[in-house]
Amino acid sequence: MKVRFVLAASAAMMLFATPALAADKKGDAEAAEKSGDPAIPPPVVSVTHHTGTFGGVKIAYKATAGETYLKDKDGKPLAAITSYSYVKEGAVDPNRPVTFLWNGGPGSGSLWLQMGAFGPKRVVVPSDAKDDGAPPYRMIDNAASLLDVTDLVFIDPVGTGFSHALGKTDPKDYWGVTKDAKSMAAFIRLWLDANGRWNAPKYIGGESYGTTRSAAVINELEGSYTDVAVNGIILISSILDFSQAADSPGNELGYVTNLPSMAATAWFHNKVQDKPATVEQFVAEAKAFAIGPYASALLKGNALSAAERAQILPQLSRFTGVSQTYLEHADLRLSPGRFYKELLRDRGLTIGRLDTRYTGKDYDNAGEEPDNDPSFYGIDGAYTAAMNHWVREGLKYSPERVYISIGGVRDWDWNIGGPRGGEGYLNVAPYIGRALRENSGLRVFAGQGYYDFATPFFGAEYSLTRTGMPTDGRIQWHYYNAGHMMYVRDEDLQKLSNDIRAFIRAR
Known part of the structure; x- marks a missing residue:
């Protein structure tokens, strides 16, 4: 997740095997013999029957929870894949x-x-x-x-x-x-x-x-x-x-693709000046800025002029909700970890990574990045x-x-x-x-x-x-x-x- x-590839991959969903005793013994390891038990499977209403429709379904053995071409069990199958009861509808x-x-x-x-x-x-x-x-x-x-x-x-x-x-x-x-x-x-x-x-x-x-x-x-x-x-x-996820010096793509998410987050936490009515509107503005002026500025690197920097900085601050001073110190490049810590630092809070609507409280309000992700430990x-x-x-x-x-x-x-x-x-x-x-x-x-x-x-x-x-x-x-x-x-x-x-x- x-x-x-x-x-x-990898170990020989069982394309010719049959699924051991309900092997009989003879089959279990054969599997153990072929495996060369009598410690390999037969697959564990459970079948139960249930009903429920889904999408407004009452459905009777069979639930099969259990192991399928992946085998090599000689029938030797290599791995047990556990799955949970929910199949509608009754005659199989081909469609x-x-x-x-x-x-x-x-x-x-x-x-x-x-x-x-x-x-x-x-x-x-x-x-x-x-x-x-x-x-x-x-x-x-x-x-x-x-x-x-x-x-x-x-x-x-x-x-x-x-x-x-x-x-x-x-x-x-x-x-x-x-x-x-x-x-x-x-x-x-x-x-x-x-x-x-x-x-x-x-x-x-x-x-x-x-x-x-x-x-x-x-x-x-x-x-x-x-x-x-x-x-x-x-x-x-x-x-x-x-x-995009490679946080390496010289890789500018992540800064571009992250910016609209920063804008959405700043909008959600009311850190945007002249806040548009909807997040969709603000995101559309942020995408246009990210792929246009911002990407151009980043790709120029040290060749970016002072005048160009002065134009980018206030726009970047508005979309991220982070001060121009901080962004200047970061050379216009705001990493996600810093953003999680900085956006709500004035409120003594950090924000989540998986879901930036979540907020958390760190050990203290100093530091560069959060202690943990409140959107993960929250669920x-x-x-x-x-x-x-x-x-x-x-x-x-x-x-x-x-x-x-x-x-x-x-x-x-x-x-x-x-x-x-x-x-x-x-x-x-x-x-x-x-x-x-x-x-x-x-x-x-x-x-x-x-x-x-x-x-x-x-x-x-x-x-x-x-x-x-x-x-x-x-x-x-x-x-x-x-x-x-x-x-x-x-x-x-x-x-x-x-x-x-x-x-x-x-x-």
């Missing part, structure tokens, strides 16, 4: 879509999208950017779930949630942009096999690094001669071109408790493992190789461009929060408007008055649900 943990969802990190389980946005149950957190407090947390039926229009499969990659490597398999065999995408694509193929859904409309999607994963997965699904064609990619809080306890409660009590799935919400992977392999990506520069957006060019039925949903600094909305726009991206309207843009996890705000949860519901129906 969280890109801050971001910045901190009913199935949507595969994940979060990001890398190293995050799918609990955020499952328990916050689209699963049949959700945890209630304060909608007004306040701390979630202590348990018990309120869990409710999620009327915003998409089960009225699509079956849902939430996937935890290896090293997240309950998913893990098996036997002597090194989990690092799955920890990398391409390695991870191969395992997710393999899981999808296995799920389609097991559920007889090869000809169903298909959607994939994720949040934060989950959008990076979605781009890499579409390349694995559609980039070979054994295509799994996809109808839509759902991108929530996108990070596709990582050059994490509720989501972790809700996921464990729903899975273990509601779905009756309780493996003897700790559920890893986030932070379960390390030494991620960022190299994707090829002419448009490699060591030191990761950009997976071209994967999406190619998929759109080669699949005329593919569409992209891009949802961004105005107050998201982990994956700024202008950066997403930049990534998906480069050379090679079709301009035929198949990329849809939607904006929300919250941050990275826009669904924590009740109004935006409903809007996000309605927007994606319409996106799926419009295939």
